[in-house]
Amino acid sequence: MSCQQELSHRPAPPEPVPVLPPQEVPESGxxxxxxxxxxxxxxxQPNPGQYALTNGDPLNGHCYLSGYIxxxxxxxxxPTSRYGSQCMQPNNIMGIENICELAAxxxxxxxxxxxxxxxxPDLQITDQVALLRLTWSELFVLNAAQCSMPLHVAPxxxxxxxxxxxxxxxxxxxxxxxxxxxxxxxxxLKALHVDSAEYSCLKxxxxxxSDACGLSDAAHIESLQEKSQCALxxxxxSQYPNQPSRFGKLLLRLxxxxxxxxxxxxxxxxxxxxxxxxxxxxxxxxxxxxxxFNWPYMxxxxx
Numbered sequence: 646m647s648c649q650q651e652l653s654h655r656p657a658p659p660e661p662v663p664v665l666p667p668q669e670v671p672e673s674g675x676x677x678x679x680x681x682x683x684x685x686x687x688x689x690q691p692n693p694g695q696y697a698l699t700n701g702d703p704l705n706g707h708c709y710l711s712g713y714i715x716x717x718x719x720x721x722x723x724p725t726s727r728y729g730s731q732c733m734q735p736n737n738i739m740g741i742e743n744i745c746e747l748a749a750x751x752x753x754x755x756x757x758x759x760x761x762x763x764x765x766p767d768l769q770i771t772d773q774v775a776l777l778r779l780t781w782s783e784l785f786v787l788n789a790a791q792c793s794m795p796l797h798v799a800p801x802x803x804x805x806x807x808x809x810x811x812x813x814x815x816x817x818x819x820x821x822x823x824x825x826x827x828x829x830x831x832x833x834l835k836a837l838h839v840d841s842a843e844y845s846c847l848k849x850x851x852x853x854x855s856d857a858c859g860l861s862d863a864a865h866i867e868s869l870q871e872k873s874q875c876a877l878x879x880x881x882x883s884q885y886p887n888q889p890s891r892f893g894k895l896l897l898r899l900x901x902x903x904x905x906x907x908x909x910x911x912x913x914x915x916x917x918x919x920x921x922x923x924x925x926x927x928x929x930x931x932x933x934x935x936x937x938f939n940w941p942y943m944x945x946x947x948x
Contacts, residue, residue, distance in 0.1 A: 710842055713763060713876050717845035720761035723754050747794065748785075748914035755784035756931040759852055764869050772866070773932055775857040778925045782907035783851045783899075786827070790834035791844045823909040830905055834898055842884075843895060846877035851899060 710718070759765050759777060768776075788794075839847070853870035855863040874896070881892040911924045919927060 711876055711879065713872070714842050714845060714880060716763050717849055718841060720758045721754070721841075721845070722757040722761075723750060745914060747792075751785055751788040751792070751794070752781065752915075752927075753931060755781060755788055755848075756928060758848070759784075760932065762849065762852075765852070768866070769861050770933075772857075772860050772862070774929050775859055776852055776854065776866070777928050777932060779857045780851050780854060781924065781928055782905060782910050783902040784848055785910055786830055786902050786905050787834070787844060787848050787851070790831045791839070791841075793835060794831065820909070820912075823906050824913070827905050827909070827913075830898075830902060833901075837891075837894060837898070839895065842880055843877065846873055846880065847895060847899065849873035850877065850896075851902070 756777060759773070765773060765776075850870055850873045853866050853873060855867040855870070857866075860866055877895065878892050881888075881895070885891045907924070915924060915927075
């Protein structure tokens with residue numbers, strides 16, 4: 646795929662394959678989604694054509710997407726509207742249980758999405774685990790921004806268990822700084838009004854990183870990152886012609902995602918769910934189990 650190729654606004658080609666917008670992905674349709682991706686449109690041979698969205702306005706009126714971006718979008722297990730109504734109400738102060746449940750959905754969504762996007766399932770399982778272990782927190786922040794996750798300090802601190810385990814003043818201040826960094830990253834992404842296609846590309850760019858240790862073919866994974874970056878560039882140039890700096894602004898958000906401490910995300914959102922179980926262990930289990938993964942928390946339903 647050439648970075649210079651532009652998507653043109655033209656009628657869909659004869660008998661196009663319709664792309665289901667995220668809202669239409671069945672709640673328990675992971676196997677169905679995989680059969681479509683790996684059968685008619687296998688991840689190893691993404692169709693470079695363009696496909697019309699079938700209904701609604703899931704991408705702010707953008708009518709055509711590249712085949713690669715379409716497959717990234719199809720892989721989303723949860724449409725934004727199904728993360729919970731709390732997500733769509735930024736001023737709503739969520740309870741501790743709701744925060745933990747939403748966080749679990751965001752993390753599961755990141756892993757399940759990766760399992761179903763083009764090229765990732767074809768990697769060696771050790772490479773898949775390595776990539777997700779390195780990037781899960783960045784994917785989590787992107788998902789949190791995409792669903793406008795409310796980030797009020799008081800319930801976050803309660804969810805982290807700080808009310809139950811006294812901290813020194815210095816540790817509380819440091820922890821608050823980490824929460825502020827998390828909040829800032831989410832707000833900066835929301836301020837750019839990133840659409841669903843852009844979020845999917847950004848997540849693919851983050852995921853396909855050659856920085857992970859022990860990769861069997863780092864050059865191949867780097868080429869997948871370049872492909873994702875090219876897809877984003879073409880999409881932004883086509884759909885936002887009056888924002889020539891938009892692509893650069895989106896890319897510039899990615900390095901700062903790593904300023905959000907993964908250990909703080911773990912402490913904030915997952916200590917109540919999994920106790921002392923390392924999050925990397927959960928990532929591996931989710932990747933291997935897929936939609937059959939069971940959280941050690943009875944009210945969480947991932948599928």
